[in-house]
Amino acid sequence: MLSSSRSSPIFGPRASDPAPSAHDRVYRGLRSRIMFGQIAPGEALTLRGIGREFDVSMTPAREAVQRLVAEGALSMSASGRVSTPELSNERIEELAALRALLEVELSSRALPRAHMALIERLQTINSTISDVVANRDAVGYIRANLEFHRTLYLRAQAPAMLAMAETVWLQLGPTMRALYTRLRRSEAPHYHRLIIAALKAGDEPGLRLAVRSDVTQGLRMLVV
Amino acid sequence: MLSSSRSSPIFGPRASDPAPSAHDRVYRGLRSRIMFGQIAPGEALTLRGIGREFDVSMTPAREAVQRLVAEGALSMSASGRVSTPELSNERIEELAALRALLEVELSSRALPRAHMALIERLQTINSTISDVVANRDAVGYIRANLEFHRTLYLRAQAPAMLAMAETVWLQLGPTMRALYTRLRRSEAPHYHRLIIAALKAGDEPGLRLAVRSDVTQGLRMLVV
DNA sequence: CATCGGGCCATGTGATCACAAACCGTGGCC
DNA sequence: GGCCACGGTTTGTGATCACATGGCCCGATG
Known part of the structure; x- marks a missing residue:
């Protein structure tokens, strides 16, 4: 998020992104959903669920989730479960x-x-x-x-x-x-x-x- | 980086962190090095090298690197090679x-x-x-x-x-x-x-x- | 001598697997 | 009736592997 070297098409992908990697696809997808309020606060997500939904394995799902957690878009419990944060x-x-x-x-x-x-x-x-x-x-x-x-x-x-x-x-x-x-x-x-x-x-x-x-x-x- | 739900001991780990996961260990280690200027601008890193150094497999190394890239601490070329950024x-x-x-x-x-x-x-x-x-x-x-x-x-x-x-x-x-x-x-x-x-x-x-x-x-x- | 091309090697990516821990529902007990 | 223990199931973690791609070195050629 913070100044990746790649272009950051938040509002829809650019025309000619050559080969968007899987974890990037997942990241962008989840990011839009979160930013635009399509996920309720406190809603839980699972890696396998994300993987099924985006038709990828757990590995890209994990990377995307890790990144969103790092950005504060998702919160991770001590046991590793992720959900959208409920803000105080x-x-x-x-x-x-x-x-x-x-x-x-x-x-x-x-x-x-x-x-x-x-x-x-x-x-x-x-x-x-x-x-x-x-x-x-x-x-x-x-x-x-x-x-x-x-x-x-x-x-x-x-x-x-x-x-x-x-x-x-x-x-x-x-x-x-x-x-x-x-x-x-x-x-x-x-x-x-x-x-x-x-x-x-x-x-x-x-x-x-x-x-x-x-x-x-x-x-x-x-x-x- | 940004408000992970966990505590963020930047300046040395806390006393009783129960079980720091491998990717967290790697993340913290790399993060300190970068933040404190122990890595020169433009220096390249490899996942396998990081894995060897921290004695973990590529998976945690990848997660840590991804996270640091997301934070702008590392930059990633189109081919996926990572290095510390040279700032304009x-x-x-x-x-x-x-x-x-x-x-x-x-x-x-x-x-x-x-x-x-x-x-x-x-x-x-x-x-x-x-x-x-x-x-x-x-x-x-x-x-x-x-x-x-x-x-x-x-x-x-x-x-x-x-x-x-x-x-x-x-x-x-x-x-x-x-x-x-x-x-x-x-x-x-x-x-x-x-x-x-x-x-x-x-x-x-x-x-x-x-x-x-x-x-x-x-x-x-x-x-x- | 410079430049281009080919082939080997290193590297990132994503899938799969084994494992441990956490969660949840059920049943029993007080 | 409420609380606790226990087992099955779901979930995250980390390792390993197969594969494709890009980089780099070396040699051949103009």
């Missing part, structure tokens, strides 16, 4: 603070490079979010929301920082679904519009505030 | 910025909980650093320096954030050695003393500045 409130707050820290910086670095084409793409993604929210599609919402952020942060030209932000998303994945199912429909892309406005205006303080708010807002209602 | 100047600058971002926040969170006992321990570590620097012991210097920071940040009660900071240290490990061999002896614990002074005074802005300086100073001279 303190942990959720800490991860939200990390998102704020990293993503504010990323957006700030992206600002000077944000041209009109980027802003248009963000607006397109934003309207996708509206559609998907109207359909009560939690997974689609999370995916589109993260794509919005990722598209912006890619402009920051800071791969290590982006990788860390994605690791935080990954750790929050299972929890995020629980959040977005109880989300009010109307308020969804509110801060996103503020972000776009600040980008257009070249308003750095406004952008930092908008990103921080967008990132913090959702998570705050989760720690009841 | 942009990457080094980015990682230094990450250190500043994360560690300033960590120190700031540790400040309200920093009591006298902690400050004394920091001073003890600091004198160790002076000794070790006098002996031109690069690895010892890096180890003691990181222990100084880690001791402070542990008080922040922010395990995910600390884990991310350690991941950055890990990525910088092989490069750090190259840095500290060309370090002037006298200036070593300068900013550390500023950090301790700010802690004693409860001076948060001063602490943030001192940490940022300490973290940035060394790395800056590396990007010639």
Whole structure:
């Protein structure tokens, strides 16, 4: 995850990846599921089950799982059983603070490079979010929301920082679904519009505030 | 690396770890070596070689390597060969910025909980650093320096954030050695003393500045 | 003498297997 | 009725093996 030397196509594989190894296929598959909230917190996984599902032996399944455990996307009991972690409130707050820290910086670095084409793409993604929210599609919402952020942060030209932000998303994945199912429909892309406005205006303080708010807002209602 | 559910004894194993699995042993061993700069940038590793060295088969060696690759501590070529990464100047600058971002926040969170006992321990570590620097012991210097920071940040009660900071240290490990061999002896614990002074005074802005300086100073001279 | 090609060797990958430990359900006992 | 012990079954771990691929050295050739 953190800056593998390979390309990291989180949102769908690239066109011409020559020969994706088995453990990479499994890793990507599980990673998407976790990041986009398709696995509930506390759900258990078994190596043989993963192997059956992806049609590989236990070896690649183990490597993929090990990697996700290392990234905090899965947790492993002392006996080696793996499951998606159930985050404590303190942990959720800490991860939200990390998102704020990293993503504010990323957006700030992206600002000077944000041209009109980027802003248009963000607006397109934003309207996708509206559609998907109207359909009560939690997974689609999370995916589109993260794509919005990722598209912006890619402009920051800071791969290590982006990788860390994605690791935080990954750790929050299972929890995020629980959040977005109880989300009010109307308020969804509110801060996103503020972000776009600040980008257009070249308003750095406004952008930092908008990103921080967008990132913090959702998570705050989760720690009841 | 990132918040494994197990305890993470980076600086020497705990007393009563019941049955450390083989891949964990290998992982910890390689991780220390990398983080403390005992492996040069670009140095190659082989699974069978690691297996021989730690007296295990290829399987645990593979898992440990995979994990370190995921953390950015090792890089893997398209053909699967692993080596310690040779960082570009942009990457080094980015990682230094990450250190500043994360560690300033960590120190700031540790400040309200920093009591006298902690400050004394920091001073003890600091004198160790002076000794070790006098002996031109690069690895010892890096180890003691990181222990100084880690001791402070542990008080922040922010395990995910600390884990991310350690991941950055890990990525910088092989490069750090190259840095500290060309370090002037006298200036070593300068900013550390500023950090301790700010802690004693409860001076948060001063602490943030001192940490940022300490973290940035060394790395800056590396990007010639 | 430089460059290209072929063949051997080392290396990573993934499958399979043996083993030990943990989990779960059942039955008995208090 | 609740609690505990026990055995079958599931699960993770680590070793070993077969295979394909890439690297590297050496020799032949222009």
